[in-house]
Amino acid sequence: MNTRKEKVLICIIIILSFALIGTIYINSNKSTEVIINDSNNAEEKEMNDESKIEKTSVIGVHISGAVKTPGFIWIKEGTRLGEALEYVGGTLIDADLDAVNLSKKLKDEEKVYIPRIGEVEKYHSMDNNNEIYSSKSDKININTAGIAELDSLPGIGEAYAKRIIEYREKNGLFKSIEEIKNVSGIGEKRFEAIKDLITVK
Template sequence: MKKKRITIGLLIAGLALLLLACKKETKEEVIELSEVEAAEALPEEEPVPIFVHVCGQVINPGVYELEEGARVFEAIAAAGGVTGEGEASLLNLAEVLSDGMRLYVPKADEVVAESEGAPGETLINLNTASKEELMSLSGIGEAKAEAIILYREETGKFTTIEELQEVSGIGESTFNRLKDKIKV
């Protein structure tokens, strides 16, 4: 009789352990399933549109709506491609576009003329130059250097060196003094 009670007790204990193990697995499965359901219930993020002004040597210049993260080559394609006079190879076609950006596709002769400097002289890139580099240019002090940086932050990269004249405080005479020392 005592042996029977011990056997029954062991069976009950074994069943209890088995039930606890099953409950634990079921609970974990429910949690995992709930996480999957929660992930599926999250709304997919809508792509954020950006607007880019594509101009210069493209077939259909204009303002185009593209998805955030779009690249220069996609904007050019949206504008119908480059004209026969355009020189897109001088642009970084893989560059990521930003909202409000102006993308200018130049003629080949425009870029050659702008990139020529005095022999051995390094041209200052208006799109990447630091305040100190800009201040190394004749007639550009701290205030004008900061104005150039502010302009490119607010309107996007310079597309031509002539665009420098749109910066507050830089007129035609300053531009003429700098045009052989700068590039975009």
Template sequence: MPMFKKSLLILLVLALAVLGGTMYGYYREQQTIALDPAVIEQAEAKRTVTVYVCGEVKKPGLVTLTEGQRVADAVNAVGGVIETADIDHINMAALLEDGMQVRVPLRIGGAEERSKSAGTGKNAEGQINLNTATEKELQELPGIGPAMSARIIEYREEHGDFQNIEDVKQVRGIGNAKFEKLKDKVTI
């Protein structure tokens, strides 16, 4: 019987060692898993975006900001806008993306002139103003449907007013052929 007790004791010690090792390994694994999300959050928090801010701002240039900031933050980082800026035609709430250009447009005409032209997108000759026309008015143009008129307005909001009628070709979906059909029917 003493031999049986020794064997049982050795078996019990081995079982406790295996159980202890298993528990220790599980504990270490849980600690590692708990630390991983914190490391990932720190890495994400340090991401930056670099944008170029130009137009009617005090100090145009490159600005590096943290990811998730808005156009207004980039404009403020270069000293803000100057008195000739047209802040009604730039989306200050848009999220910044790395490598983008933020152009603050020049205000054309006084407030009275803008309010008169904002009422209609057509001039006396019946031409449609690309800078003031509504989606419905833009759809009167040949080859411009609801999707294309929405793209024109989206482009106008992101980049400011069109400086000449050829700028409308920068809108995705408007090429030379479509431009030729509508160039005599539009103005800025």
């Protein structure tokens, strides 16, 4: 009698064991499906994000002059000058915003100079990149010009402007415009681009 009960008990245990194993197997398959689906969703999201980045082009521009943090910035293609000024901390209190076109859409590799009030009387626009050059006369006097004025010349950024002033302080006033070629980094090509915009008188 006891043997029969033991057999029945063993059968019940075996059945329960199979049921438990089956349940674990089914749940395991469901978990795998969820992981696969999550992985696929993550890949699709990543591809969509990359697609969005490709559709949003960026350009690099250089803004100098009467702004709080002049320098190179990355902005979205189609950004207007007025919007781009926010990326350089805004303008200084003496910035002459009437001298520039705030609605202008900026282009890649473009440089824009924001003049100070009273600094600009005439504007010279370059055909190749629409840069604005300014001075109180037709030409910039390299013997008296500060960093901002020299920085506005084509091919002369803030670094070269500082070199010009350092050369002037060390060697005295320039005796001719050709002498500017003695400044480190200013060769014949750079001189040709600025010779009609500078003077020593």
